[in-house]
Each structure stands twice: as C-alpha cells, then as structure tokens.
Amino acid sequence: MINAREFYDKLRSQFEEKKPFVAYRKPGSESVKALLQTDSEIYYSKDLSESGFVFAPFNSEANSYIIPVEKSEILVYENIEVDTVEVENSLNGVDFEYMEEDQKRHENLVQKGIDHIKEGDFKKVVLSRSEIVQVLDPDPIRIFKRLLSSYSHAMVYVWFHPETGVWLGATPETLLKAERNKFKTMALAGTQLFKGETDVEWETKEVEEQLFVTDYILKSLEKLQNVENIQASRPYSARAGNLLHICTDISGHLTDPEYLKDLVKALHPTPAVCGLPKEKALHFILENEDHSREFYSGYLGEINLKTEQKRNSNRRNQENQQFTSILKQTDLFVNLRCMKLKDGNATIFVGGGVTKGSNAGDEWMETVNKSQTMKAVLVK
Numbered sequence: 343m344i345n346a347r348e349f350y351d352k353l354r355s356q357f358e359e360k361k362p363f364v365a366y367r368k369p370g371s372e373s374v375k376a377l378l379q380t381d382s383e384i385y386y387s388k389d390l391s392e393s394g395f396v397f398a399p400f401n402s403e404a405n406s407y408i409i410p411v412e413k414s415e416i417l418v419y420e421n422i423e424v425d426t427v428e429v430e431n432s433l434n435g436v437d438f439e440y441m442e443e444d445q446k447r448h449e450n451l452v453q454k455g456i457d458h459i460k461e462g463d464f465k466k467v468v469l470s471r472s473e474i475v476q477v478l479d480p481d482p483i484r485i486f487k488r489l490l491s492s493y494s495h496a497m498v499y500v501w502f503h504p505e506t507g508v509w510l511g512a513t514p515e516t517l518l519k520a521e522r523n524k525f526k527t528m529a530l531a532g533t534q535l536f537k538g539e540t541d542v543e544w545e546t547k548e549v550e551e552q553l554f555v556t557d558y559i560l561k562s563l564e565k566l567q568n569v570e571n572i573q574a575s576r577p578y579s580a581r582a583g584n585l586l587h588i589c590t591d592i593s594g595h596l597t598d599p600e601y602l603k604d605l606v607k608a609l610h611p612t613p614a615v616c617g618l619p620k621e622k623a624l625h626f627i628l629e630n631e632d633h634s635r636e637f638y639s640g641y642l643g644e645i646n647l648k649t650e651q652k653r654n655s656n657r658r659n660q661e662n663q664q665f666t667s668i669l670k671q672t673d674l675f676v677n678l679r680c681m682k683l684k685d686g687n688a689t690i691f692v693g694g695g696v697t698k699g700s701n702a703g704d705e706w707m708e709t710v711n712k713s714q715t716m717k718a719v720l721v722k
C-alpha cells in the first residue's frame with residue numbers, strides 16, 4: 343500500500359516531467375486515486391467507449407481529453423489523513439473596490455439576460471465570469487491537499503495535461519454515475535449561503551430555476567429509447583462548502599450499458615450550466631460572455647473504469663465463498679467551483695442561473711460567494 347508521502351511525491355515528479363496526470367477523491371470517499379500517464383502522447387475521448395479519466399470542455403464540439411487506463415500507472419492512497427478545515431463564510435480579504443468594474447460588467451450581462459427572457463427569447467440562461475487571482479503559493483499539489491481537507495463531500499481533483507495546463511476543483515454536481523445498466527444523475531440549481539442549517543426556506547426564483555433543470559433532465563431521458571424506469575426524488579437542500587443548493591436525484595436503467603454516450607449527450611450541458619431552451623441559451627452565452635469557459639462547466643471523471651467487486655455467495659453450503667466480479671464504472675461530474683493555474687495566477691470560473699425573477703446585484707453576489715470555494719484554499 344502506498345503512503346501519503348510516496349503518493350504526493352509521485353504526483354510531483356509526474357508534474358515535473360510534464361506528463362498528464364489526474365488525482366481525485368470522490369464525494370465521501372476516504373481514498374485518493376491517481377492516474378499517471380506513462381507516455382507523452384495526447385489521447386482524446388472520441389465516443390466515451392474508452393476506459394480512463396476524461397476531461398471534457400463546456401463546448402461539446404471541442405476535444406475531450408482522456409488519460410487511458412491502459413497507458414497509466416494507477417495509484418490509490420487509502421484512508422487518507424487530512425486536517426479537516428471548516429470553510430468560513432466570511433468574505434474577508436475580498437477587495438470590493440478592485441472588483442467594481444467586474445461587478446458592473448457582470449451585472450450588465452445578467453441584466454441583458456433578464457431582458458431577453460422577458461422578451462420571450464428563452465426561459466433560463468446560466469451566465470458566468472472568470473476572475474484572475476494572484477496566488478502566493480502556486481504549487482498544485484499543495485493546493486490539492488488543501489482542497490481535500492476543505493471539501494469532503496465534493497469531487498475534489500487536480501488535473502494536469504500539457505495541452506490544458508493545471509486545473510483544480512471541488513465540484514458538488516454529478517453528471518452521470520453508471521454501473522451495469524443502472525445510472526444516476528442529479529438536477530442541481532438554486533443557491534444560498536450555508537448558515538449552519540440545511541433545513542431552509544427557498545425563494546420562488548430558486549425553486550423555479552431548479553425545477554427547470556429537473557424537468558429538462560426528465561424529458562431528455564424520456565426521449566431516449568434505451569432508457570427505462572426513470573425515477574426522481576423529492577427536491578432537498580444539499581450543502582456544497584459555504585453554500586446550499588436544491589437537488590433532485592434522478593435514476594434509471596439503460597437497456598444496454600453501451601448506450602452511455604447517448605446518455606451523456608442528452609445530459610450535457612444541462613440547464614444547470616447552460617439554459618433553456620438549450621440552443622438559444624447556448625447562443626446567448628457564446629455571444630455575450632466575455633471569456634471562454636474552456637473546461638469550466640464541462641465534465642470530468644472516470645469512464646468505463648474496471649473495478650473488482652467482491653460479493654458473498656448466497657448458497658447455504660458455500661457460506662464463506664466470495665465471488666469476484668469485474669464491473670465497469672462511470673462516474674462523471676460537472677466541472678464547477680474550479681480554476682485554472684497558470685504563471686502564478688489562478689483563473690476562477692463562476693456563474694449562476696438567470697430567470698425572469700433574477701436580480702443582477704444578487705447574481706453578482708452569488709458569483710462572489712461561489713468564488714470563495716476556490717479562494718478559501720488560495721489565501722492560506
């Protein structure tokens with residue numbers, strides 16, 4: 343078994359050799375996994391039939407990168423020890439004066455979105471901005487460790503590829519979890535600050551914004567011929583660091599696990615990151631946001647990763663016998679609460695859903711609050 347020191351040393355030498363790698367901990371897990379690519383080739387995921395860790399941009403037409411399992415050394419650091427750090431809600435250190443221009447620009451963008459919604463062009467659009475922060479200690483491995491100690495319920499990752507640079511994040515949103523023919527996804531939207539309670543009231547604007555996402559996902563799944571037994575939970579409040587969101591868990595069955603790519607195509611991008619109707623909202627985003635989203639609001643995670651599963655036999659006369667079956671697992675997350683590191687700076691990406699009930703000032707504050715997820719691990 344590999345220990346912490348060996349694990350992080352291996353990541354560091356991989357980074358120094360400029361070879362692709364990813365290290366991540368899935369929500370609630372106690373182990374950190376890494377895929378270290380053994381060669382320097384560039385691999386793309388063409389149809390999600392490959393096996394490995396995929397890193398896909400917001401723009402579905404652009405290249406998705408993959409670190410293939412068969413070209414990787416796989417490390418698992420079990421029972422990780424982290425000093426749990428409570429992330430504070432405080433906005434200490436946020437320089438509002440310096441951000442005045444950013445604020446105006448974002449509020450104008452949101453107001454334009456609201457105006458288009460009122461004119462009937464679309465019902466919802468998710469509008470984002472990027473913010474560049476100077477980083478005192480730009481070491482990706484140390485920042486990754488701080489993310490691990492701060493966000494135990496998120497998918498925490500550090501990704502490096504010579505073609506994309508370094509990305510880090512702690513995302514609360516599952517895009518797709520699939521095993522055999524079963525799958526799960528979620529509709530996550532609506533935001534308020536977490537103040538110690540998950541049992542909170544939600545404004546109509548947030549409820550509606552999240553309902554759009556749930557309805558869209560359910561309708562998209564119903565349209566797919568190879569999906570059956572679709573079920574949705576009641577909406578509940580889910581914590582993500584210093585924030586709360588409304589979440590509906592959605593599950594279903596695929597008639598054949600091979601249809602995974604159709605499922606991802608139907609889901610990405612959901613109205614949690616794009617809008618409704620999808621094409622019109624996407625057009626507005628591409629025309630009006632003043633930055634490229636790159637991998638923010640794309641997706642990342644394990645695709646068709648083979649895992650061993652031990653199950654006890656049920657036969658009475660073979661009580662202690664275990665079956666080992668090989669399972670193919672897919673665990674994809676939407677790339678939110680993330681940043682790109684380059685030349686000692688971090689570019690943080692944040693956005694929020696805009697509907698007819700939105701207020702530009704509130705939307706700005708929401709992005710300020712969301713940016714704290716990454717800032718909290720940069721300032722220490």
Ligand SMILES: C=C(O[C@H]1C=CC=C(C(=O)O)[C@@H]1O)C(=O)O
Pocket residue numbers: 468470515530531532533587613614615678679691692693694695696712
């Ligand atoms: C687009 C983002 O969040 C999405 C996920 C949860 C809540 C959201 C919201 O309240 O707007 C967004 O839909 C982001 O964090 O940049």
